[in-house]
Amino acid sequence: MEPFENRVEAGRRLAESLGDYADRDDVMVLALPRGGVPLGLEVARKLKAPLDLMLVRKLGVPGHRELAMGAITGHGQVLNEEVLASSGVDDDEVERVARDERAELERRAQRYRGDRPWPKLENRRVILVDDGIATGATMAAAARAVRAQKPAELVLAVPVAPPSTLQRFEDLADRIECLMAPESFWAIGAWYRDFSQLSDQQVIQMMREADELPGAGNE
Structure with missing residues (x-):
């Protein structure tokens, strides 16, 4: 090849x-x-x-950021329920991490895409x-x-x-x-x-x- x-x-x-x-x-x-x-x-x-x-941003487990408990994109948020259950992360911690990653995603989206709305899929x-x-x-x-x-x-x-x-x-x-x-x-x-x-x-x-x-x- x-x-x-x-x-x-x-x-x-x-x-x-x-x-x-x-x-x-x-x-x-x-x-x-x-x-x-x-x-x-x-x-x-x-x-x-x-x-x-x-655009994808990983939601890392607090203290173990390499372990993904989910991800956030311009099209929504997806959580890994197995990782959440095993790591004991509560809803407030998930929201805190998601808020930080959402801000970075929005910054990159603005730079690359401007103010265009995300397409309907x-x-x-x-x-x-x-x-x-x-x-x-x-x-x-x-x-x-x-x-x-x-x-x-x-x-x-x-x-x-x-x-x-x-x-x-x-x-x-x-x-x-x-x-x-x-x-x-x-x-x-x-x-x-x-x-x-x-x-x-x-x-x-x-x-x-x-x-x-x-x-x-x-x-």
Whole structure:
């Protein structure tokens, strides 16, 4: 398996594999920033579908922030009841953490999206796009947040991910579109010749380009 040249090339190849969603008025492409945005732009361009962002902030257990008790996105909040039960975190602590993370999410949303309202996802065919999946924690939070909005279909679309991680999404997504699933995974960046970090300004510019695409008014 040869690595992708860069995110744009990976996005174009991913878009080709999603061609059966082209020219539909019920499709919504959501990209996870920053790395997923170049791919999401290529997918939206090919499908003539609107593009927006899926911003995710983990809700870490107080004192053990690496342990996620849930996540918050612009589309809602999702809690992990098992972690909450085992950690003994009460509602007030959850709300305190959520309030802090919500403020950071809103700051990033304002920077990337301005004052646009979040799109309605109910009864839409939502395609979640990122530049790859490693552990799957962030994508899982994003997928659960979308699921809570009752879409007609949830598609997880990435260029590369390990098979063991993809298995975790079989019950969460209606369709998984992954171009490569190497057993020897190492890291997402290992599957790109150019995996340069994107700046906030690049994301902002890509979202401006997305606003000019055919289908951008279907949100």
